[in-house]
Amino acid sequence: MRTLFSSRVGRIKKSAIHEMTKLSKEIEDVAFLSWAKPTSGTPAHINGAAVEAIEKGLTGGYSPSEGLDALRKEIAVKLRRDNHIDATPSQILVTVGAIEGLASAVMAVVDPGDEVIMPTPTYSTHIRQVQIASGTPVLVPLIESEGFALDIDAIKRAIGKKTKAIMLCSPSNPTGTVFSESELRQLSDIALEKGLTIITDEAYEYFVFDEHKHFSIASIPEMKKNVISCFTFTKTYAMTGWRIGYLHADDEWILHIKKAHIPFAICAPVVSQYAALAALKGPQDCVVNFRNHYNTTRDLMCKRLDELSEFLDYQKPGGSYLMFPKILVEEGKDSTAFCKRLLREAKVSTTPGIAFGPTGESHMRVSFCVPEATINKAFDRMEHFFKRG
Ligand SMILES: Cc1ncc(COP(=O)(O)O)c(C=O)c1O
Numbered sequence: 552m553r554t555l556f557s558s559r560v561g562r563i564k565k566s567a568i569h570e571m572t573k574l575s576k577e578i579e580d581v582a583f584l585s586w587a588k589p590t591s592g593t594p595a596h597i598n599g600a601a602v603e604a605i606e607k608g609l610t611g612g613y614s615p616s617e618g619l620d621a622l623r624k625e626i627a628v629k630l631r632r633d634n635h636i637d638a639t640p641s642q643i644l645v646t647v648g649a650i651e652g653l654a655s656a657v658m659a660v661v662d663p664g665d666e667v668i669m670p671t672p673t674y675s676t677h678i679r680q681v682q683i684a685s686g687t688p689v690l691v692p693l694i695e696s697e698g699f700a701l702d703i704d705a706i707k708r709a710i711g712k713k714t715k716a717i718m719l720c721s722p723s724n725p726t727g728t729v730f731s732e733s734e735l736r737q738l739s740d741i742a743l744e745k746g747l748t749i750i751t752d753e754a755y756e757y758f759v760f761d762e763h764k765h766f767s768i769a770s771i772p773e774m775k776k777n778v779i780s781c782f783t784f785t786k787t788y789a790m791t792g793w794r795i796g797y798l799h800a801d802d803e804w805i806l807h808i809k810k811a812h813i814p815f816a817i818c819a820p821v822v823s824q825y826a827a828l829a830a831l832k833g834p835q836d837c838v839v840n841f842r843n844h845y846n847t848t849r850d851l852m853c854k855r856l857d858e859l860s861e862f863l864d865y866q867k868p869g870g871s872y873l874m875f876p877k878i879l880v881e882e883g884k885d886s887t888a889f890c891k892r893l894l895r896e897a898k899v900s901t902t903p904g905i906a907f908g909p910t911g912e913s914h915m916r917v918s919f920c921v922p923e924a925t926i927n928k929a930f931d932r933m934e935h936f937f938k939r940g
Pocket residue numbers: 587588647648649650651674720723724752754782783784785791794795796
């Protein structure tokens with residue numbers, strides 16, 4: 552009997568993140584910590600630029616598939632200034648969020664049966680993107696006791712004949728780890744030695760705290776041909792719904808990645824490209840304010856977690872607005888059942904760690920891109936939940 556659906560989509564599991572969101576919506580007055588979405592609105596000057604572009608009649612057609620020239624020029628300036636990448640506009644592809652950039656990159660890199668190494672726990676969408684390309688994700692555990700550090704030796708051991716790429720996000724979703732320059736340089740050396748491509752997801756590049764620094768692998772000149780770097784406006788400027796991001800790669804890569812980008816998107820939404828241009832050219836204090844807010848909410852969340860140390864253990868995140876505590880109570884061994892019970896009984900919405908790969912089991916992801924009052928409400932309820940037993 553012929554099956555209706557491709558094996559490609561058949562391999563994809565239901566998203567735990569979306570399932571928790573759906574269940575959470577059924578609960579009144581839920582304390583919502585499960586979505587990695589900025590809760591602040593897009594800054595007014597960015598909204599205003601989009602309205603102006605609409606009123607001028609600039610947004611009704613397609614743009615060039617690689618994006619508006621003016622936007623690519625401005626992105627190149629930003630990449631040179633903030634990421635120390637020797638970028639030119641021709642090396643930039645404007646995409647439908649980071650997601651479409653990552654998906655197009657994966658389609659351009661991965662052939663059926665190719666293996667892609669992913670330090671895990673990792674952003675579950677990366678795993679799905681490789682599966683949709685009929686590739687095989689090879690999940691290499693991070694070292695939790697060292698703040699979810701890269702296990703360079705384990706990565707080396709995982710490389711085989713079929714390995715094609717390494718895919719990772721830093722700062723990390725879900726752990727909040729900011730991989731150090733030294734770790735990323737070691738990874739780059741491995742990629743060069745073995746002829747692999749590194750696909751980076753740098754969605755949280757501006758949200759790093761304390762002594763941590765964001766490092767872009769593409770700033771290493773020797774890596775020019777071996778790295779595709781994906782970025783977004785979603786997090787930096789609270790522009791989730793605008794669906795606008797971009798990737799940087801060597802000119803030859805761009806030619807090939809565009810072959811995947813065009814059939815999926817034609818071009819990124821044009822109105823969003825004008826908004827993104829305003830975001831880059833306008834004042835940057837909104838980014839500083841977001842970072843300061845997340846720094847405060849991170850510290851508050853860590854303090855509240857310290858008070859629950861009998862039940863939850865955590866690594867302090869150096870970046871992003873996410874953290875990944877380990878559930879110490881017996882029931883936490885099944886993170887899905889645990890998070891569902893926490894939602895039903897304590898009205899706190901979190902994401903089960905298993906959604907981020909097998910090494911994520913016994914954990915839950917909580918996000919601190921929420922008002923302080925939401926964190927306090929959630930932790931007051933969790934305290935009651937745990938202490939009541
Ligand atoms: C690591 C990471 N990459 C990409 C995205 C999505 O980015 P975009 O909205 O630009 O597609 C998210 C959203 O949560 C994320 O956490």
